[in-house]
Amino acid sequence: MKQSPSPESHCSNCQLWLPKKDSKDCGNCQIFKGPVYAQGYCTYWAPQMI
Ligand code: SF4
Numbered sequence: 001m002k003q004s005p006s007p008e009s010h011c012s013n014c015q016l017w018l019p020k021k022d023s024k025d026c027g028n029c030q031i032f033k034g035p036v037y038a039q040g041y042c043t044y045w046a047p048q049m050i
Contacts, residue, residue, distance in 0.1 A: 003037075003039055003040065003041075004039060004040060004041030005041065006041065009041055009045050010038065010039050010040060010041050010045075011027065011029065011036050011037060011038055011039070011040045011041060011042075011045075012027065012038035012039070013047075013048055014029075014044075014045045014046060014047075014048065015046040015047060015048045015049060016029050016030040016031055016044060016045075016046065017029060017030075017036075017038075017048075018030060020035075023035075024038065025037065025038050025039075026038065029042075031044055
């Protein structure tokens with residue numbers, strides 16, 4: 001999903017998010033192959049443990 005339905009839950013604050021050094025808008029996910037949008041979202045979203 002390109003745009004998260006919830007402002008608090010999106011890929012860039014998901015525990016499974018893997019940021020890319022060369023891009024702010026796209027990164028990778030531990031459970032999907034290929035780039036994902038930082039503002040995207042999926043049903044596997046989980047809060048980051050800080
Ligand atoms: S699990 Fe879903 S919400 Fe989390 S980074 Fe991957 S695609 Fe984004």
